[in-house]
């Protein structure tokens with residue numbers, strides 16, 4: 001199959017672009033691409049942009065069902081999230097929330113997602129059916145997790161997930177200790193030991209909050225990054241989400257150990273936590289991917305909505321327009337993001353031999369014209385709704401903005417029904433809280 005008459009952004013090492021070119025796809029792979037007319041007849045892209053599908057390297061997909069809840073409430077983790085997760089998160093809820101999110105990802109041009117949540121076998125089932133590529137991070141946590149009563153049960157889930165997906169062409173299992181403070185040194189060490197035989201990507205929140213730093217200091221007399229290193233988990237399999245508060249020494253250690261990062265600018269900004277030192281980490285040679293975090297924290301799951309805050313925060317922190325240029329932003333959602341998941345030989349750029357994961361973006365909107373620098377157009381003037389088509393492994397998941405691999409009306413109505421069930425519980429939480437405040441007052 002040829003895609004012809006396309007503007008092409010390859011995101012290869014030389015950042016090769018074709019103003020008018022073609023791509024040849026056979027099966028799940030790219031087998032040729034070049035400038036000018038295609039060697040054979042094909043599908044006319046009408047001058048639209050073709051670029052690699054985007055990679056969201058940190059999300060909690062099922063949490064789309066909690067989107068917008070407790071939006072400006074400071075203690076919402078304790079007040080809403082943990083009680084709701086304990087009371088309401090079942091395998092069915094995970095499936096319904098993940099389906100809603102998967103629909104959004106396909107429509108927003110994301111072709112690979114690294115998820116981190118509970119009941120990841122159900123997340124895998126949804127992603128598999130929808131045709132998306134993904135890393136399935138089965139969470140381990142010591143705070144009353146919805147799908148495991150103790151760490152043995154948690155590890156059994158990871159083991160089963162790996163057994164199920166070890167030969168899958170698009171899905172990979174991943175152990176996901178929630179954070180150092182919510183698992184502890186021994187559990188992290190057990191993850192490192194278990195994973196030494198598999199080399200799977202490991203996902204964890206790291207140096208995300210100030211209480212976490214205090215926990216590490218009081219419990220071990222170390223930084224939270226050093227505690228992770230002591231557990232032998234600080235290695236090139238680790239994708240560390242957030243990295244808000246590493247010290248200079250922590251940053252050196254992270255880079256030395258080959259750890260990768262996930263930069264969740266919108267989520268961090270909304271939480272009022274500050275700006276992650278991503279420019280400093282990348283200057284040390286670390287690969288960092290753009291990510292959204294869960295939709296309760298970052299609201300949207302496409303990466304266009306991350307582009308502006310991700311760039312602006314670094315410009316503000318560095319006090320220069322030149323910090324984190326547009327080419328870096330696009331790389332961090334494609335080629336560099338692929339490296340963070342250890343998948344750079346398969347995805348992240350349009351090159352012969354790589355998987356045919358690509359998106360078609362229309363550039364016709366007045367807000368996108370004129371185009372002097374295509375990277376600037378993408379980062380500051382393009383929206384997820386400009387994505388016309390999404391392909392994973394040579395299969396169209398969306399064309400002309402119609403998702404082909406999912407029953408969109410059913411996904412939407414299931415999600416609305418589930419949210420209606422949650423609303424009663426939320427009213428109850430607020431009522432108890434108000435009564436408690438009254439009694440205390």
Ligand SMILES: [Zn+2]
Nearest residue numbers: 205241293294
């Ligand atoms: Zn997260």
